[in-house]
Amino acid sequence: DAAAVRVELGERSYDILIGAGLIAAAGACVRRLAPGAACAIVTDANVAALHLAELERSLREAGVRYSAVIIPPGEQSKSYGVFAKVCDDILAARLERGDLVIALGGGVIGDLAGFAAASIRRGMRFVQIPTSLLAQVDSSVGGKTGINSEHGKNLIGAFHQPSLVLADADALATLPLREFRAGYAEIVKYGLIGDAPFFAWLETHWRGVFAGGPDRVHAIATSCRAKAAIVGRDERESGERALLNLGHTFGHALERINHYDGERLVHGEAVSVGLALAFRFCARVGLCEGADADRVEAHLREVGLPTRIADIPGLALDADQMLDAMRQDKKVERGALTFVLARAIGDCFVAKSVEAAEVRAFLEAEL
Ligand code: NAD
Ligand code: ZN
Known part of the structure; x- marks a missing residue:
């Protein structure tokens, strides 16, 4: 191991x-x-x-x-x-x-x-x-x-x-189970960014990852290898490293609106909701198949992670608050929303100027 x-x-x-x-x-x-x-x-x-x-x-x-x-x-x-x-x-x-x-x-x-x-x-x-x-x-x-x-x-x-x-x-x-799950959301992220077979492996082996032993070591090593490869090509985040922010534009906005209250929402949970939102957004604008968004959501839910804004207890917000919070993200450049978008599970890319109106319409439908 x-x-x-x-x-x-x-x-x-x-x-x-x-x-x-x-x-x-x-x-x-x-x-x-x-x-x-x-x-x-x-x-x-x-x-x-x-x-x-x-x-x-x-x-x-x-x-x-x-x-x-x-x-x-x-x-x-x-x-x-x-x-x-x-x-x-x-x-x-x-x-x-x-x-x-x-x-x-x-x-x-x-x-x-x-x-x-x-x-x-x-x-x-x-x-x-x-x-x-x-x-x-x-x-x-x-x-x-x-x-x-x-x-x-x-x-x-x-x-x-x-x-x-x-x-x-x-x-x-x-480690408390809640913290373990939160870290697991980042593991799922690596599969979604660029490794569809790894995501499929997680769908069938996640219990082993949670239990410990060789499956856990494999999941950690595969995640580190994915991050190491990206960092090796783009240490200072001039381009590709931004892929690691998949799910994080929505996720950071949720954390900010929540005033980083870790009792209610820890980072990995915010990322989990963010991953599901990102895929649903891509399905809505016709970039990826609805079936992919469903698969992402089903897996996150199966391991016990939240996938909807409504899953976060007692967090009241509207689409404008989300957009404001997203604009405050340090990754936002001169007003344009930078998003990591998906063509499919394992096929993500950095989109530099996503229309705020499209994101608002999506969020209004979500809320
Ligand atoms: P954390 O360090 O606060 O750890 C979470 C909790 O688990 C803490 O209470 C800690 O005491 C406890 N803990 C840690 N290991 C334990 C163990 N083995 N057994 C029992 N309890 C244990 O938070 P985190 O989730 O590990 O990390 C979050 C931080 O990481 C944030 O500040 C975030 O900004 C940062 N972060 C940095 C990068 C980066 O690239 N540098 C990337 C992602 C996140
Ligand atoms: Zn993160």
Whole structure:
């Protein structure tokens, strides 16, 4: 039950290892990557309680010097204040430029610790040990790091690639089901963007992915391979990388209208609704078959994800609010709505100027 995916970025290429027991193997991996280097582990209190002792034991056994910075869990930690504390704690541990930052946790930790690593001494190496499914299939791969501003999410940040990613498929055993499902929506996304056979495989194997074992490793590895290929061709999102936003124009708008209230709606759930909306929109304008939109929706519903705006409890909104929220997305350029559209399952493309009127008519029919 193990796989390796290489992200090809010239001198900054790195490996993503996916498999069981990788936290326990981290000490040896780190020593091989950076002999003699010390480490600062950044993690949140939830993950620390569950997985930090195992990582520390592995580092100790490999003779790697380490310290740990534990921050409160949740999106609120992607802030200036917590960022400053993490940087200062890493500096206080007397880490030098050749030493390593280890991000142990979900996407919040990866984004925050990665941005600290990008900033401290103008760039320290860092290792991602993603522990949420979303982080394993998405945020730990590709080098986007950052924090939030009162002006919006992820507006302060840097591109900083990790030197190694260790995705321990067993670490997901402690992840709440709701978080697992949310990460699964991003896995579905990769099938929809460019890999119809993978989507079909998920339709028949999703129970194995949820259960753990080889199917889970396969789904994570296939997702990482899809993201790595796109990032390798378009690291800075000048074109193709935008495909990864399939479902996200609608999804981000829903999250914004919901004021990022994670009790009501987590990111992956918003993406799930967004994926279904994107396919229904494409079916409505005659770009793809209605049967494809139905298949997408049926699969997401089968695993327990929401696919309709009405599935989000107590979120009242109208089409104009959605359009306003979509226009505020940082990916929107000079008023034109950029959308990822589908010709079919596994055949998506970036459309630069989608008519707002068409989107409004669609949303009015949806609501
Ligand atoms: P998260 O880091 O907040 O993790 C979700 C919850 O699960 C947290 O409460 C966390 O403590 C807990 N958790 C994590 N691993 C666990 C485990 N193994 N067992 C038990 N609990 C565990 O959120 P997330 O969903 O992992 O990531 C969301 C963040 O990722 C957002 O800030 C988003 O902006 C960012 N993101 C970044 C990129 C990128 O390319 N950099 C891409 C997508 C998302
Ligand atoms: Zn996403």
